[in-house]
Amino acid sequence: MLPENFFCMKKILFVDDEPNILSALTRSQRNEPYEVLSASCPEEALEILARESVDVVISDEQMPGMPGSEFLAMVARLYPETIRIILTGEGSLNSAIRSINEGSIYRFLRKPCHTIDLTLTIHQALEHRELVVMSQKLLKENKQQSIILQNLEKEHPGILNLKKDDDGTLLLD
Numbered sequence: 001m002l003p004e005n006f007f008c009m010k011k012i013l014f015v016d017d018e019p020n021i022l023s024a025l026t027r028s029q030r031n032e033p034y035e036v037l038s039a040s041c042p043e044e045a046l047e048i049l050a051r052e053s054v055d056v057v058i059s060d061e062q063m064p065g066m067p068g069s070e071f072l073a074m075v076a077r078l079y080p081e082t083i084r085i086i087l088t089g090e091g092s093l094n095s096a097i098r099s100i101n102e103g104s105i106y107r108f109l110r111k112p113c114h115t116i117d118l119t120l121t122i123h124q125a126l127e128h129r130e131l132v133v134m135s136q137k138l139l140k141e142n143k144q145q146s147i148i149l150q151n152l153e154k155e156h157p158g159i160l161n162l163k164k165d166d167d168g169t170l171l172l173d
Helices: 017-029 042-051 068-078 093-103 115-155
Strands: 011-015 036-041 055-059 083-088 107-110
Touching: 011 017, 011 042, 017 036, 017 115, 036 042, 042 055, 042 068, 055 068, 055 115, 068 083, 083 115, 107 115
Parallel strands: 011 036, 011 055, 055 083, 083 107
Antiparallel strands: none
C-alpha cells in the first residue's frame, strides 16, 4: 500500500519543442499532487535531470536536433530508475517499436491525448516506479540475509537444519 502523501514527493518532466503544447501539458497536471517540470528541448531536459531527481519523463518524439526516442534512450542509460513515456502526434508502429527497444519506454501515447488518459498513465508510471524500487530493496535485503545465513551455517554447521511441525512451530529435541 502506498503512503498517503506518495504523489506529493514525486516529480514529472514534460519535454516538447512546441511552447503551446508544453504549456497545455503542464496546465493539464496543475491540480495533481506532484511537481511538474518542463523543458523545450532534450538538452534542457538533461540539464534538469542532472540537478533534480525526476520520477517520470514524458517526451515528444518529433523534436529538432534529437528525436524523443533517442533522448529517452539517453535517459534510460543515465537515469535508469526514471520512467519514460513517449507522447507524439506522429506515432507509427515503427517509431513505437524503436522507442520501446531503444529507450525502454513504459508507454507510447498519441497526441492529442486526453488529460484523463495522460494523468492515469502518469499515476500508473509513478506506482510502477515505486514497486520497482521496493522490489529492488527487498532483493537487496534478501541477498544480505542469505549471506548472514551462509556465514551462520559455516560457523555452526547444521544450524539451519531445524525441525518444524506442520504449522511451522520449531521442534526441540
